[in-house]
Amino acid sequence: MDKKKSRMKRALKLRCKIKSLNAVRLSVHKTSQHIYAQVISGDGTTTLASASTxxxxxxxxxxxxxxxxxxxxxxxxxxxxxxxxxxxxxxFDRSGFKYHGRVKALADAAREAGLKF
Structure with a gap:
């Protein structure tokens, strides 16, 4: 299994769990140059807030x-x-990315700014 397939498998497991809870999720995506974050409604149809580099x-x-x-x-x-x-x-939906580096820094900053997860 290659790197992308492994990440997508981790993401699918996590998203299924969040969907069963019907919780609002903070979704994170990163590329080699940028990082993106979205707050998505519980049903997954509406983006409530977003931020990116x-x-x-x-x-x-x-x-x-x-x-x-x-x-x-x-x-x-x-x-x-x-x-x-x-x-x-x-x-917190880390999109299958491992929880360290930029993903962890984003999560910690969001917690310090008052978001609970």
Missing amino acids: TQTQINANLKNTNNIEAATEVGKWIAKNAISAGVSEVA
């Missing part, structure tokens, strides 16, 4: 968009946007 408000303060510092900024912004949308508690 491609946005000019976040990108203006960063030297690089592919490091832990950038992930921390995205975590702060997604928490702020989610709380303003009325969401304070989410389930």
